[in-house]
Amino acid sequence: MTDSGTIRPLREEDWGEVVALERRAYAASGLSEGEEALRSRHRASPSTCFVLLCEGAFGGYLLALPYPLGRCPDLRLLEQVGPAGTNLHLHDLVIAERLRGRGLAPRMLRHLEEAGRTAGYRTSSLVAVHGTQGMWSALNYRVRPGTPLPASYGPAAVYMTRELNGSG
Template sequence: MNDAVRVRAIAERDWSAITALESRAYSKLGLSEGQAALRARRDTSPDTCFALHVEGRLAGYVLALPYPHGAYPDLRRVRRAAAPTRNLHLHDLVIAPELRRRGLARHLLNHLCAAARSSAYERLSLVSVGGTEAFWSARGFTPHPGVLAPGEYGENAVYMSLPLEVSGVVRVPCL
């Protein structure tokens, strides 16, 4: 990545662009949550939510929050995880469609992995939606069939996870 790509904490000025990207990515799947829910998810864990800028404009974002392994946020309501956990749930990672296939998702995911490790998370989890299972598998995520309630995140949704450490050895995932 060159100097024109920058990852930073989500700022107040980012919300209209984040909301537009989220709607564009998830509305057709019936999974768009709206700005209030997105803000609440970021507020749960601001140190693991980031904005991606390319040449001075918002090009993507990631929202990740602590959530127990094998569980996932309810899209109909927002609440914090019930108990402390070493699992970080990657709730959204969205790149503007016109900027995809340039390694930007990998760049943002690597930034999230580094932040997760520095906060002592041991695992990342996510729900693959809209036919993205192959993308996540290529980055080391393993599917866990049967975890999701049928239809909860749409057709073909798959709960997946990635260990950040194996036997005390730090993995370098997401490359």
């Protein structure tokens, strides 16, 4: 039977795996932020950052933090903790290479959205990179036109949002 894994909050002992996977996922496209920046996103909202454990090992991570609608972290800057607000920004989601194609990213997303609803967030946002806009559309995110993005995301990035209490 396929192991759909366990999701739990990110802990100090996970950082080695998180940083290595992030580098493998983003270095080639110039989008890797590095450990200090990743840790600053986590510090801003530890209760909305998770790791996936699958087949007895680290299998991926997700970092999310509150951000006003229409804004997002700059990949080149450390996070400054601001007021919480009601929008939960999914900053980064990476599944380990060996586990891709099994629906684990949607599973982690559902986990985050449930935690977000419970914590009182009303909307969720993200920046689609690496041509993932189609995947996010299928997961109920819609493009929010006219949202300026930091240059650090590159020209192909797309800002998307969804209501957490509706279907779209």
